Amino acid sequence: MTVLLQTEDLTKRFGGLTAVRGVSFTLSFGEVVGLLGPNGSGKTTLLNMISGAHRATSGQINFEGHPIQNLRPDQISKQGIARTFQLVKVLPTMTVLENTICGLAFGSSRMWGAEAEGKAMEKLHQVGLADKAKQPAATLTYIDSKRLELARALAADPHLLLLDEWLSGLTPEELQEGIKLIKSIRDAGASILIVEHIMSAIRELCPRCIVMNAGEKIADGLTGDVLQQQDVIEAYLGAPHHA
Ligand SMILES: Nc1ncnc2c1ncn2[C@@H]1O[C@H](COP(=O)(O)OP(=O)(O)OP(=O)(O)O)[C@@H](O)[C@H]1O
Ligand SMILES: [Mg+2]
Structure with missing residues (x-):
């Protein structure tokens, strides 16, 4: 199997606290x-x-064969890594569709305008949120805001x-x-x-x-x-x- 991601002896310290220690x-x-x-x-x-x-305190992260730790x-995200957050982060005054387009704009295949809108709608369909595309993100229920975060991450076409x-x-x-x-x-x-x-x-x-x-x-x-x-x-x- 081809390696996509590899961490090598990855360590993160916050002052005196070592939150991650030598993880490979x-x-x-x-x-x-x-x-x-x-x-x-x-x-x-x-x-x-x-x-x-x-930023890692020490150690390496290779993604598709390239070091990314710096x-x-x-x-x-442009290299193809997208994420969702433990504490959901959506832009509340922007619509669901606009939030999703943000994922496209900053992802691996940068896209704007009508093309981006079509692609974003595709992702909203995928997560079951297409009917709420025009609503401000602030009006979403908890699960729907999670769906939105996922649509935004998927819109980036992550590897x-x-x-x-x-x-x-x-x-x-x-x-x-x-x-x-x-x-x-x-x-x-x-x-x-x-x-x-x-x-x-x-x-x-x-x-x-x-x-x-x-x-x-x-x-x-x-x-x-x-x-x-x-x-x-x-x-x-x-x-x-x-x-
Ligand atoms: N920005 C930060 N500054 C200082 N300490 C931090 C910071 N982020 C995390 N920590 C500390 O690092 C340690 C690991 O935290 P982390 O959030 O990575 O744990 P976790 O495994 O995700 O936990 P949970 O299951 O509760 O989400 C904890 O002791 C936490 O308090
Ligand atoms: Mg956590």
Whole structure:
């Protein structure tokens, strides 16, 4: 399998706190990998380094064979990495369609005008939000604002999609819908790194997963095997709401 993303000894320190410590892993083209770990274990910080929101303290990130650890977020999104945020970030006064067009404008295939509008509508259809295209984003429900973030990320035509707890906070019914949607994206051949606490979703979506604890990678392998590992189970003890 061809390697798409590779991190090498990646470390992020915030003052005296080491949020991510020496994390190395690879993700191949077309792979969907889960990234798990208790609260504060460094998952979002890892995504922040891959997407350029935070500069790594040390270590390397290679994407499609090129080092990206010193690039800005806009440069990284142009290279083909798109993400959603744990705390949803949409532009509230802009319409749903305009928010989606932003993804196109800053993604790998820069596009404006009517062409961008057509492509954005396609993505809104894909996530089930086409009928709300003209509404200001501020009027959306929580799940719809999550759908919008996903449409915006997909509009960038990413080679790699980073999802940070995209499924969290949904009702059981919405969760099933959300899993179906991510499955359809996966089945279309996308490469995805999924940070998630919902184990049933991880089992359904990710053949492989990586587990972090206190900033370090403690497991990486087939999901069924990893979730039986003693140190993984222990890392999750004390966080029963994530079981
Ligand atoms: N900008 C920052 N400045 C200082 N400390 C930070 C910053 N971002 C994260 N941290 C700290 O780094 C550690 C890892 O945080 P991170 O958000 O990456 O964890 P997480 O695994 O995503 O947790 P959760 O499951 O709760 O989202 C935590 O101790 C957190 O307080
Ligand atoms: Mg997080």
